[in-house]
Amino acid sequence: MSELHRLPSVDRLLAHPAIASLIESHGRSLVTTEVRAMLAATREAVKGGAPLPGEDRLVEKVGAGVTAKATPKLRPVFNLTGTVLHTNLGRAPLPEEAVQALVAAARSPCALEYDLDSGGRGDRDDVVAELLRELTGAEAATVVNNNAAAVFLLLNTLAQRKRVVVSRGELVEIGGAFRIPDVMSRAGAKLVEVGTTNRTHLKDFAAAVEEAPTRTAMLMKVHTSNYAIQGFTHAVPESELAALAHRHGLPFVVDLGSGTLTDLAQWGLPHEPTPREAIAAGADLVTFSGDKLLGGPQAGLLVGSKELIAKIKRNPLKRALRVGKLTLAALEAVLRLYRDPDRLHLRLTALRQLTRPEADIRAAxxxxxxxxxxxxxxxxxxxxxxxxxxQIGSGSLPVDRLPSAGFAVRPQGRRSGVLNRIEEGLRGLARPAIGRIEDGALLLDLRCLQPQEEGEFAAALAGLERNP
Known part of the structure; x- marks a missing residue:
């Protein structure tokens, strides 16, 4: 206890040159709070028998605490996991055109809901609606904050207290235990499952509609983008479901989940259904994500019938789920890239990473x-x-793998704990590097390390060398 009188005062520490420098950078309030917290913690530690640190050590603790609090939580990382569209790492990286559009929108007032031609109020969906109509062949379009919101909004608008018929094999669960049946329930719709897990026929849908035609709101197809059922399977073609729905005066809705606006097969990737294909097959509404295979910002896109989109936009919940100017600015820039399909794989960052040749990755x-x-x-x-x-990631093409290259770090002898130390050290770099430990090795997949980032990554590794 006698040592406590030697603990410096708050004012004395605030006058220290190193802490004065912290105040200049971060402000007096934050630094003072950290000094007081550090002194309180040190006082308790000394009371518990710990030695009293020297003043220089106390100053170091304050500096470390201030730096930790001043470091942004949302930090760039090097994605070396081997998952391109990694949900936990923000999914699709935006192309430079979208970044520039986002910065411009953030910096200045924008004509978000202002019609420059008439001088009157506009509709924020107009920023991207024309592009979405052009790229999908739909009559109309609207945007909300993610695809789950898009599905929820259309169900709440068109199927409240009514039946929605879906194949049992399409009742998917997405990340965070978020399930299609739960979304339907919260939206006020009644789920009607038909068929079996692996096989559903047109007659199953027809029987469900005929059982209660006036209480049925729609037929719905959910694209199982995050898993695959193989073997003895059968799914009803979209064109047949659309024809059945329309014979009964019902809309046919397709939830694509991780949607793309182009045929990925042209770049050697597996084909993924597109909104244009669904519209051409007779779908009245199609929902899909903006931040997965599309390669844009987080958004939920609804395209389809002008009449149905208008109903959805009149739902009061639309305002609660709408997106802001930053999302629309980035989304518009990404959609414009799709007008130039010949160079899309070079300009859209996510697609460039997905199509990157193995030889280029190995050279890196x-x-x-x-x-x-x-x-x-x-x-x-x-x-x-x-x-x-x-792997592609974010529930997209789950069984398909892309040839890649990178590093395997393996322990020598029985020192497996060293991998955890290295992995922790990589996460602690100024720009963290995120890999994966698998089969007794730390794997660092370089597919998502862009060529212009190699110098920064090499410099970051020097920090690992100093602090192994």
Whole structure:
């Protein structure tokens, strides 16, 4: 207890040159709060028998605390996981055109709901509606904050207290235990399951409609983008479901989930259904995401019948689910890129990463191997370039893998704990690097490391070398 009198005062620490510098950078209020918190914690530690730290050490603690509080929580990272559209890492990285549009919209007032031609009030959906109509063949379009919101809004608008017929094999659960049946229930719709998990026929849908035609709101198809059922299966073609729905005067709705606006097969990727294909098959409404295969910002897009879109937009919940100018600015810029399909794979960042040749990725690994070996020198590990398999991610094309390359860091002897230390060290870099530990190795997939980021990554690894 006697040592406590030697603990410096708040004013004395605030006058220290290093802390004065912190005040200049971060403001007196934050630094003063951190000084007081550090002194309180130190006082309790000394009472518990810990030695009293020197003043320089106390100043270091204040600096570390202020730096931690001043560091943004939403930080850029190097995605070395092998999952391109990684939900936990923000899904699709935006192309430069979208970044520039977003910055311009953030910096200045915009004609968000202002019609420049008439001088009157406009509709914020008009920012992207024309592009969406052009790219999908739909009559109308609207935008909300994500695809789950899009599905919820259309169900709440068109199927409240009515039946929605869906194949049992399409009752998907997406991330965070968010399930289609739960969305329907919250939207006020009654789910009617038909068929079996692996096989559903047109007669199953027909029987469900005929059972209660006046209480049925729609037929719905949910694209199972986050899993695949193989083997003895059968699904009803969209054109047949549309024809059945229309014979009974019902809308046919398709939820694509992770939607794309182009045929990915032209770049050697598996084909994924597009909104244009669904509209051409007779769908009255199609919903899909903006931040997955589309390669844009988080958004839920609804396209289809002018009459149905108008009803959806009149729902009071539309205002609660609408997007702001930053999302619309980025989305418009991304949609414009789709007007130039010949260069889309070069300009759309997510598509460029998905189509990146394995040889290019391996060449990057060769360039960076000496840097990584230097950073890990002295640790009981072996580092080598290995062939890897990337995945698309975010519930998109779940069974398909992309040939890739990167590093495998393996412990020497029985020192498996060293991998956790290295993985933690990579997460602690100025720009964290996120890999994965699998089959006794730390794997760093370089597919998503863009060529212009290699220098920054190499510099970041130098920080790992100083703090192994």
């Amino acid at each position: 690994a060769v360039r960076l191997l000496p840097v990584l070996k230097t950073a890990l020198a002295g640790l009981p590990v072996a580092v080598e370039i290995v062939a890897l398999k990337s």
